[in-house]
Amino acid sequence: MNNQGHTKQQSTIWQDKATRLAYAELANVFYAREIPSLSADPDLDRLQRRLSSLPYYVERAATHIVLGEVPLELDSHNGCWLAKQRKCPQWHSDEAKTFYTANASVGLVVPVMVIDGGVTCVYLDTLDQTRDGLWHCNQFGWFDCSGNAVDEGEQADLPAKRYLLKPSKALMTAACCGHRWQYHKILPPRTLGLREMLLASSVNWANVRKKQQRK
Structure with missing residues (x-):
């Protein structure tokens, strides 16, 4: 599949309500899971770097999981595989x-x-x-x-x-x-x-x- 076809396929996937909901649930649970552990970091400079990069990693993880091909049941509400x-x-x-x-x-x-x-x-x-x-x-x-x-x-x-x-x-x-x-x-x-x-x-x-x- 060429890049144009791949992009069109991804765009179609994101139009699906269930996919958007799973992405939103995953993003929310990942933020809720990661922020408390980050807040315990005593190194202020490192904490700021980790916080600034957190949105990128949350978005990347949620996107890869929702659009990926993992043959396991996904519990998007709790952010885990079953x-x-x-x-x-x-x-x-x-x-x-x-x-x-x-x-x-x-x-x-x-x-x-x-x-x-x-x-x-x-x-x-x-x-x-x-x-x-x-x-x-x-x-x-x-x-x-x-x-x-x-x-x-x-x-x-x-x-x-x-x-x-x-x-x-x-x-x-x-x-x-x-x-x-x-x-x-x-x-x-x-x-x-x-x-x-x-x-x-x-x-x-x-x-x-x-x-x-x-x-």
Whole structure:
């Protein structure tokens, strides 16, 4: 489809009342969710920068979510994805090593399992660099090719137990929906921030082990 056709298609989509309502609900809930956390920032200069950029990220996230192709149920009123929660995932080092040695690439959205205080969560992150057989995730730092976190001084504030998992639709779904477990018992889901909500629309759902091809 050429740019003119794509623009016309988007314009037609925005004429739909349900689409406009979902966008408005998402924007409202994202502002309500982000402003309290921003207000706790003690650095005034950083707070001002983050506040000035907030409208851009709210608009971008709401637009990508509404116009995206995420195969999950969207609760626009609460700003979250919905799907049935399954059993607690496990880290398999051999499976991760096979994938990250041969098939991973910078820019890929990946699932990271975090175990903190007996609570297991799966988060979305992106691979942003690689060196010496290691992979770096934008939020959760360095991992070896087996998916085990590598201690680095800059990662002192990150959870101690972090595992890079081989991407699968089940894991991506768990991350998008904020699924949590405590000793394999299902807990209420966590709330995703703007970054992860936007990452969900960047997943190549047709093949989660490859990067999404931008149109």
